[in-house]
């Protein structure tokens with residue numbers, strides 16, 4: 186597994202949370218999807234066989250034999266052109282050939298689901314998408330057309346590893362037994378969501394107390410000018426379709442407001458620090474109810490980035506390797522590769538000259 190590990194709020198906690206294991210279990214995709222199916226993106230859920238889970242957690246092998254592409258004639262990704270070959274890795278001392286395991290039955294189920302969803306999907310596990318791994322995909326996107334693309338993202342993602350290994354890490358009831366989890370591959374129809382239309386909504390005791398712009402690193406003028414409309418549309422959506430329908434009274438839901446003003450449910454998340462509070466702080470949302478009550482005096486508090494000045498670096502940035510490495514490794518920018526090799530050669534020559542210069546007479 187290629188892994189660049191940096192921590193962020195996603196896997197650290199500082200103690201405001203009283204989130205229970207049961208609440209986390211309730212936020213699994215397969216729990217909420219049947220309840221809110223009409224209001225969210227069309228999706229399919231496939232049980233993950235144990236040997237696939239083992240493969241995803243196995244650090245030794247990367248990706249992938251390409252036999253799952255045979256029914257995908259429209260696929261243009263260059264990643265697949267040599268797909269029938271084994272993946273070869275070499276270093277100075279040894280050359281190792283890694284043959285990826287194959288899962289023919291699972292592969293054909295996945296392909297069938299992808300086709301039924303229009304050919305392009307957004308993949309998730311029970312809770313998380315591999316958002317921290319999109320840099321490794323050739324198109325830098327989570328858009329997948331095959332199981333090998335899904336595996337590449339999943340095997341490179343700490344968020345996916347977190348789902349598989351420690352989903353209850355931040356729960357307050359550590360002494361109680363973990364709920365039994367059946368792991369699932371979630372395939373969602375790929376939809377081009379405009380980041381400025383995404384909002385995260387915090388629900389405490391079945392009241393919508395706060396709404397945050399989801400992509401808070403950017404300033405979107407339309408949010409400033411349509412603040413009232415957006416807030417009302419989300420409040421209406423909540424009271425008509427979400428409130429009292431979910432298994433918990435505390436939760437966080439994500440929505441998308443499309444260009445026609447229609448609101449869609451994107452995801453449900455636990456009410457606690459495992460979920461990014463974006464433009465709020467968890468202590469504001471939870472502290473003894475007082476701050477939370479203040480927030481909702483006149484309807485939910487609505488926070489968004491007010492101007493270009495406050496724009497912040499993108500939160501997944503720390504998960505990326507430098508763009509130059511990506512270009513080099515994928516051969517996307519041939520000139521960069523040539524420059525890199527020239528640089529290396531110059532460096533070598535310089536150090537050779539230095540060595541010669543320093544040599545004893």
Ligand SMILES: Nc1ncnc2c1ncn2[C@@H]1O[C@H](COP(=O)(O)OP(=O)(O)OP(=O)(O)O)[C@@H](O)[C@H]1O
Nearest residue numbers: 226307312313314373374375376377378383452454
């Ligand atoms: N079906 C889809 N097609 C294309 N993009 C999507 C789709 N679903 C979600 N996205 C994009 O991916 C982002 C992350 O999706 P999602 O919230 O499901 O992942 P997550 O792992 O639960 O994230 P978080 O950890 O923030 O809760 C969304 O904000 C949206 O921009």
Ligand SMILES: [Mg+2]
Nearest residue numbers: 312452453454
């Ligand atoms: Mg989520």
